[in-house]
Amino acid sequence: MAALDVVAGIEGDYLGGVLFSALGKYSHPATAKSRANSVASLKRLAIAAQAKGITIGLEPVNRYESNLINTIDQAVEMIKDIGEPNVKVHIDIYHMNIEEQDLASPIINNAEHIGYVHIGASHRGGLGTGNVDFDELFGALAKINYKGIITFESFSSAIVHPDLSLALAIWRNLWTENKPMALNARKYMVEHIIRANNLA
């Protein structure tokens, strides 16, 4: 609820991420009770957000960061249980590369629920190397006619807060300079989006 006030304070209209549980490596599977608690909390959050015109995004993350929502299907299931119209799936290709059966069908099958997109390389470094098939991803986004925000994420302990670097297990830095990283990512994204739209 405090985060909601921060978003409203900067006139934001979106609050997304791992909002359904604490981020970390769990030592046990999620229980039915913990999932029910999460659904109830998110319902309260979503209703409070409606009054401020804010959309809530649930980000499925890999198995080492949550024991509750690792796939887009699981997020959509939870959104249905929450039952409020302002809750969407916040997808992240880095996590999809680990958890999903492929990079296109979870997006296409859940098109109406996709509210926000994180992209990043499979090793969380710069775009251009790594094992993500970005043509598959951008092809799926073109197919569902996604017009929302696409944000590039990458992590270096030279830039990112130490607590976050440790939580995300950033043990080696693939870059240290912000600016060229961001410019390269923008160029890469634009090229791939144009190509995907031409093919769609």
Add this chain to the structure above:
Amino acid sequence: MAALDVVAGIEGDYLGGVLFSALGKYSHPATAKSRANSVASLKRLAIAAQAKGITIGLEPVNRYESNLINTIDQAVEMIKDIGEPNVKVHIDIYHMNIEEQDLASPIINNAEHIGYVHIGASHRGGLGTGNVDFDELFGALAKINYKGIITFESFSSAIVHPDLSLALAIWRNLWTENKPMALNARKYMVEHIIRANNLA
């Protein structure tokens, strides 16, 4: 050293895996001192293994399972520091999919160090879905003329020991029956190996 005796006891000639540190999500980066301790221990292990005709394999695993060796290059660096001829890299495509720049060049560039191969889907389920480019992998293995063992790994809490399931964050089961899983994996591997060898 106890593990070495077990391997010798069953007349095995190979001991591989995450032998360089405890498997788990670390809350801090590896220090120079912890790496030096690991090198010294592994040197003792390698020398003891030589007397029994056993090869030692170091398996780079993803950032959530080790803060010390996440890439094949890091494993080779450590092997050079250990300086014993019976230490090899034990590669695993599941971890490579997360950590490496691509699936072929780390294998080709470190060809003489590759001693064992784990394959598995990007979600640790069955072969045939997921985001690993197996043609890239098997193409690289054909190129270096790899003739060693290739083992399929997959995890389901229905089969695997509960402690291991929790350590590896197996929160949802993608299968429950061993036999069809193994048969399918064998078929998939053979098809891809034949294709890669025909192309090589």
